[in-house]
Amino acid sequence: MSTPMMAAREALGELPNPLGLQGVEFIEYATSRPQALGQALERMGFQPVARHRSREVLLYRQGDMNIIVNAHQDTERTGLHAPPTLTETPVLAAIAFRVGNAAAAYRRVLELGAWAVHTEVEVMELNIPAIHGVGTSRIYFVDRWKEFSIYDVDFVPIPTVNPRPPALQGLHLFGVVQYIGLGRGADWIHFYSELFGFAELAPDQSFGVLTHGRILASPCGTLHWQLIEPLVDALDADPEELLQRVAFGTPDVLATVNALRARGVEFVESPTGVHTGTRGALTRADAGSPSFELVLDAR
């Protein structure tokens, strides 16, 4: 018996893990319509558990996944370090890696050629080191995830809700899908391997129902990063590079799809293209909500 996850681990063996990477602490979306995104997240099984002390930012959680919905428009910073203008369609704005030592990780990646994000924190708030990722996205480094959490400092719990809602159908973070420009595969593979120790999986390894592209695995083995170039017949389309979507792992895709449908989630069901199967599924995006991918993964 084997699962995609086990296959990935066995093919990878022990990878060097220069930052002591241990998965993802949080994923951040930016949107000017936080309620629409919040409702979509709740349909996916997330619960709002805490509110930022000073900004319009909410923390959603299920199992060990944290999603931050950021509707705070920072107008003070301009130029390179200005955060992008909020849009109605949510943007996958940041991913926070759990690392052994955030300061050391930050110093190491800057030494290798990463671009620092100059964050400005309010009084008594945590300064979480970050670098620029693809497009307007950022990558944070968090090392306080064992004894106490970063949310204890910057967030206020929402009263009467369970701060640790269990995961629906064993949902957990499986990976991230990044759109890249034509011929940019080698560049981005170099980026993630040089800075974080990711390694490309063999071309015959694929997960879910969207198997196009190249897949990297994190050195901790818990995160997959899929790089997707434009289709050849779509070369004239917008060449923008960005983080496109998040993929959740589940031990039983069909049962999870049924459970999510009952909660009002709609899935892409194309007779000739992407449709729900035992390997995976894709939720339908709308103006206020991005699409999420489901991937068969026992974990």
Added chain:
Amino acid sequence: MRRTAMQRNVADFGMDTISLAGPLEAKLAAVKEAGFGQIMLAARDIVGHPEGIEAAVHAVRSSGLRVTGFQVLRDFEGLSGHLHSYKVDIAKQMILMARDLGAPVLLACSSTSSHATADADAIARDLRKLALLALPHGIRVAFEGLSWGRHINEVHQAWAAVEQADCPNLGLAIDSYHQFATSTPLSALEDVDPEKIYLVQLSDFMWQETRTVQERIDTARHFRVFPGEGVHSQALAELVRTLDGMGYQGDYSFEVFNDDYQQLPLPYVAQRAWNSALWLAEGVLQRAVPLPGHPRIKTLA
């Protein structure tokens, strides 16, 4: 889709703003008017624009010309401590300008500084860092050995550094001037992967040799001429044919620093450059035409 060598035409050749006097808009117009489809830009053109960088970027993007590349980052590799940090800041600014201009390539030339180390590992590490800085912005770094470079002054040395650094967006820039100035034989290109040549800069000059480093610098900065106008036409033709034979399919830019051209009407200088492009495209790579400066019955322009 890439063209085959036989289909190569004059579109692969471009001018460089450093050959021309005047404001950016006038340079762009003269280059386009002469028949070129691409231009190599210098940071000076952009930051020196009287209406600011955004106006310069707008002028370039609305010119109808493709940007060959952006120059030049100097003295990046081999420095340490605060000198290195300073150069990282400079490099980031150059990368951001290149990105705004839609320049696919940033030209970086080898260090001339007496503070730069000869340590090959340190040089490779710095080039790797430079390439990674450029990577998220979709910019490739073309590393060139200046003929008066402190430790890297010939093309095979620059290639060795690029190979050691081993990054998908780090490659080589070849400048005919530097190759001729150091009398580097064509065999120095034998080991070079043509896919990793990101830019070829062509120019000629009027004398046979540059004996001293100072003579190399002076000639390079003031007395270059367009390909076919100097005394190295044969060698230049051989270089272009060699690169073509290796499978190089990228751009050729005319890197011609010339004090006379800097004080002549732009259309005149651009026309001389265009004659060189025709000579290279039709004569050197395909069929015989007269050398630039010699009468042509009819031009394609």
